[in-house]
Amino acid sequence: MNKLALSDEILLSIEKPARYIGNEVNSVRKDLSEIDVRFAMCFPDVYEIGMSHLGIQILYDMFNRREDVWCERVYSPWVDLDRIMRERNIPLFALESQDPIKEFDFLGITIQYEMCYTNILQILELSQVPIFAKDRSESDPIVIGGGPCTYNPEPLAEFFDLFYIGEGETVYFELLDAYKENKKNGGSRRDFLEKAAHIPGIYVPSFYDVEYDADGMIVKFAPNNANAPEKIKKEIVMDITDTYYPKKPVVPFIKATQDRVVLEIQRGCIRGCRFCQAGMVYRPTRERNLEMLKEYAYDMLKNTGHEEISLSSLSSSDYSQLEKLVSFLIDEFRSKGVNISLPSLRIDAFSLDVMSKVQDVKRSSLTFAPEAGSQRLRDVINKGLTEENILEGAGQAFEGGWNRVKLYFMLGLPTETQEDMEGIAVLSDKIARRYYEIPKEQRNGKVQITASTSFFVPKPFTPFQWSRMNTREEFLGKARIVNAAMKEQLNRKSLKYNWHEADLTVLEGVLARGDRRVGAVIYDAYRRGSLYDSWSEFFDNRKWMAAFEATGVSIDFYNTRERSLDEILPWDFIDTGVTKEFLKQEWQKAVGESVTPNCRMSCSGCGAAIFGGGVCFEN
Amino acid sequence: MKIRIKFEKTGVMKFIGHLDIMRYFQKAMRRAEIDIAYSEGFSPHQVMSFAAPLGVGLTSEGEYLDIEVGMCLSSADAINRLNAVMVDGMKVLTFKKLPDDSGNAMSIVAAADYRVMFREGSSLIPDVELEAKLAEFYNRNEIVILKKTKKSEKEVDIKPMVYSLSAKDGVISMQLATGSVNNLKPELLMEAFAAYLGKELGEFAIMVHRVDVYADLGDENNRELVSLGDLGEDIA
Numbered sequence: 022m023n024k025l026a027l028s029d030e031i032l033l034s035i036e037k038p039a040r041y042i043g044n045e046v047n048s049v050r051k052d053l054s055e056i057d058v059r060f061a062m063c064f065p066d067v068y069e070i071g072m073s074h075l076g077i078q079i080l081y082d083m084f085n086r087r088e089d090v091w092c093e094r095v096y097s098p099w100v101d102l103d104r105i106m107r108e109r110n111i112p113l114f115a116l117e118s119q120d121p122i123k124e125f126d127f128l129g130i131t132i133q134y135e136m137c138y139t140n141i142l143q144i145l146e147l148s149q150v151p152i153f154a155k156d157r158s159e160s161d162p163i164v165i166g167g168g169p170c171t172y173n174p175e176p177l178a179e180f181f182d183l184f185y186i187g188e189g190e191t192v193y194f195e196l197l198d199a200y201k202e203n204k205k206n207g208g209s210r211r212d213f214l215e216k217a218a219h220i221p222g223i224y225v226p227s228f229y230d231v232e233y234d235a236d237g238m239i240v241k242f243a244p245n246n247a248n249a250p251e252k253i254k255k256e257i258v259m260d261i262t263d264t265y266y267p268k269k270p271v272v273p274f275i276k277a278t279q280d281r282v283v284l285e286i287q288r289g290c291i292r293g294c295r296f297c298q299a300g301m302v303y304r305p306t307r308e309r310n311l312e313m314l315k316e317y318a319y320d321m322l323k324n325t326g327h328e329e330i331s332l333s334s335l336s337s338s339d340y341s342q343l344e345k346l347v348s349f350l351i352d353e354f355r356s357k358g359v360n361i362s363l364p365s366l367r368i369d370a371f372s373l374d375v376m377s378k379v380q381d382v383k384r385s386s387l388t389f390a391p392e393a394g395s396q397r398l399r400d401v402i403n404k405g406l407t408e409e410n411i412l413e414g415a416g417q418a419f420e421g422g423w424n425r426v427k428l429y430f431m432l433g434l435p436t437e438t439q440e441d442m443e444g445i446a447v448l449s450d451k452i453a454r455r456y457y458e459i460p461k462e463q464r465n466g467k468v469q470i471t472a473s474t475s476f477f478v479p480k481p482f483t484p485f486q487w488s489r490m491n492t493r494e495e496f497l498g499k500a501r502i503v504n505a506a507m508k509e510q511l512n513r514k515s516l517k518y519n520w521h522e523a524d525l526t527v528l529e530g531v532l533a534r535g536d537r538r539v540g541a542v543i544y545d546a547y548r549r550g551s552l553y554d555s556w557s558e559f560f561d562n563r564k565w566m567a568a569f570e571a572t573g574v575s576i577d578f579y580n581t582r583e584r585s586l587d588e589i590l591p592w593d594f595i596d597t598g599v600t601k602e603f604l605k606q607e608w609q610k611a612v613g614e615s616v617t618p619n620c621r622m623s624c625s626g627c628g629a630a631i632f633g634g635g636v637c638f639e640n
Numbered sequence: 641m642k643i644r645i646k647f648e649k650t651g652v653m654k655f656i657g658h659l660d661i662m663r664y665f666q667k668a669m670r671r672a673e674i675d676i677a678y679s680e681g682f683s684p685h686q687v688m689s690f691a692a693p694l695g696v697g698l699t700s701e702g703e704y705l706d707i708e709v710g711m712c713l714s715s716a717d718a719i720n721r722l723n724a725v726m727v728d729g730m731k732v733l734t735f736k737k738l739p740d741d742s743g744n745a746m747s748i749v750a751a752a753d754y755r756v757m758f759r760e761g762s763s764l765i766p767d768v769e770l771e772a773k774l775a776e777f778y779n780r781n782e783i784v785i786l787k788k789t790k791k792s793e794k795e796v797d798i799k800p801m802v803y804s805l806s807a808k809d810g811v812i813s814m815q816l817a818t819g820s821v822n823n824l825k826p827e828l829l830m831e832a833f834a835a836y837l838g839k840e841l842g843e844f845a846i847m848v849h850r851v852d853v854y855a856d857l858g859d860e861n862n863r864e865l866v867s868l869g870d871l872g873e874d875i876a
Contacts, residue, residue, distance in 0.1 A: 025652060030843075033655075034843075038696070039655055039657075043652075044653070044727050046667070046727055274656045325671070326671040358684045358685075
């Protein structure tokens with residue numbers, strides 16, 4: 022029987038011991054004597070969140086197909102175990118072997134959102150691996166970061182040995198081979214990093230120096246090592262059908278956030294919303310083959326025993342084979358008690374028909390994401406959804422029996438006026454009015470419309486990367502304007518309005534567009550006890566504010582300043598395929614309220630065609 | 641067709657709680673492609689009921705769940721299929737057809753056998769004295785414990801719920817009333833024993849292993865305990 026890293030006494034005195042014992046269905050165990058490279062793959066949040074992440078499941082499966090590699094998983098210990106591990110000096114361990122992370126060759130950390138940055142430091146510290154890369158010795162694991170936040174890795178630069186920029190399926194094996202080769206030749210840690218720097222997509226932060234001027238602006242960003250390239254080009258899988266995808270994903274014992282089979286149908290998005298980082302950095306849009314998806318749906322359901330399957334993509338309605346895929350899933354699996362979940366669908370006749378087949382209309386709600394309250398502002402952000410589309414979709418849905426609507430908006434978008442904010446309330450009311458146009462006897466009771474706003478954070482590699490961001494006070498003032506406007510609407514009793522809290526957004530802004538100097542704030546906040554910042558019950562803004570104060574880093578410098586177009590941005594050394602020229606054009610078109618057609622309507626020359634495939638070459 | 645499955649839960653699986661074990665079996669049935677029956681309605685669920693929930697931290701070699709199936713598999717086939725999709729620490733032991741009129745596992749549970757051992761360094765009494773002391777404790781007319789509820793404390797005699805109690809080579813065996821009518825947990829009895837010795841049972845002092853679960857086929861005056869696993873028959 023498996024040994025465990027934690028004693029019975031500890032496991033029986035903490036919440037959900039199942040988070041730490043491994044042994045899940047489809048988890049992989051190997052004989053250490055046959056292994057050359059041990060890789061610990063980490064999602065720096067609690068188990069139930071981390072286990073829901075598709076990217077790790079893909080890489081876990083891919084790595085473990087190699088006989089000489091054993092990839093294991095590790096997640097952030099919850100606060101109860103965190104305390105015990107610190108008190109008793111227990112090193113953090115991987116789930117499969119229960120061996121300490123510090124004995125591994127690699128610690129790979131996926132960085133999915135900014136508010137997990139303090140958890141990354143927790144992982145390093147509990148693993149007893151030095152927090153700063155410069156302090157690591159030959160025996161410490163190589164710490165490598167990946168995931169969306171690495172499109173601006175700079176705030177984390179001092180904590181990582183390497184970053185992998187782009188999609189993991191392409192050069193990881195090359196990196197592992199280089200590691201093995203270096204180990205065999207008795208090479209040092211530095212030797213390996215120098216070899217790694219030659220691999221496309223691999224960024225070694227310590228091989229670059231940054232210089233700032235008196236105003237704090239970057240004046241120079243350049244390699245200090247002959248092995249490091251000037252620019253790092255993102256890695257991307259062009260054929261996403263014939264590539265790695267797990268047929269046997271790991272099935273947790275406890276209910277994870279994503280307790281279902283996840284079928285990724287495409288990567289990228291044709292839409293080009295100007296606020297959306299994913300829509301820019303994952304270009305070009307690439308579709309998976311329908312027959313492959315059918316085969317995987319069948320095998321993954323069989324191998325996991327899950328009772329639900331969900332399609333995953335940035336905009337499922339744009340998948341060209343959607344109707345065929347959905348009909349297949351319904352015909353094949355609905356009778357076997359399998360639920361089918363279809364997020365990110367545009368509301369139209371097709372999706373309403375599908376939804377009425379796969380879910381209980383009375384219990385489900387419709388979701389629209391207009392993102393902005395007026396057509397003017399929707400043009401600014403290039404969100405192709407019109408008021409007409411929304412009212413038409415909602416009208417059809419209401420006639421089909423639905424009576425609950427969720428609306429998602431952002432506040433603080435560039436060029437926003439009071440009228441745009443009030444437009445959120447006006448649009449919500451119009452949807453309610455549309456509902457009450459249905460004769461009373463045909464209606465399904467009252468309508469319930471819930472509008473939610475989040476605050477806009479400008480992200481790297483979007484046309485809005487130069488934009489100023491609102492302050493906390495501006496954000497909250499805007500939420501009050503929307504709230505007041507909601508109360509003036511005819512159908513105010515059917516409208517509900519929620520807004521996010523602003524403190525977290527302000528921080529997210531600094532971390533998203535920060536440079537290397539922001540690393541000091543993260544470290545200081547962590548030392549003050551910041552952890553699980555994405556969990557409202559643990560987020561403590563005072564600790565962060567104290568950290569800014571202590572390190573002398575200015576929030577305004579990163580957030581509320583409008584950047585000039587010729588400024589050197591911290592992430593300029595990364596090449597995503599989409600050119601800076603295109604982003605500038607898009608920023609200027611945004612201010613001019615001019616829309617850009619989606620990739621299928623016509624090519625706007627963003628630069629992603631350089632990858633030689635996907636939607637760029639459909640015709 | 642009603643089916644009763646007997647399984648064991650050992651090793652690290654003792655940290656998985658009852659609700660998660662239910663979810664585990666629902667998924668295992670799908671992986672093994674057992675033709676299990678579903679309830680009616682918009683979100684159908686598998687017709688499945690467990691005998692007696694096992695607490696977190698306990699191991700067992702005598703757990704039961706009842707299901708309903710359509711297509712008929714032989715017991716051997718079904719056991720093989722299920723064990724092919726189990727994790728370490730979970731093993732299906734029997735797969736038997738129940739008479740159509742049999743009560744479900746949960747409702748008929750009346751008693752259970754347990755084996756209790758002290759964790760290293762936590763024993764109350766040297767092994768050589770254990771057998772005699774335990775017999776002395778059990779031979780009294782009553783075993784009174786103080787039962788605490790939210791509002792009050794009251795004295796309860798738990799001896800009628802202890803059907804047997806003995807020790808050998810440091811291992812304590814007990815048969816206790818279990819189920820919805822009377823239910824006694826091994827921990828409670830061990831706490832009473834510790835109190836009898838003038839000691840206190842540490843929070844993690846004992847390891848409890850369930851050996852089997854029984855139904856009572858007798859009447860009010862005479863217990864006639866039959867293992868839940870003996871109530872059905874193998875399918876050839």
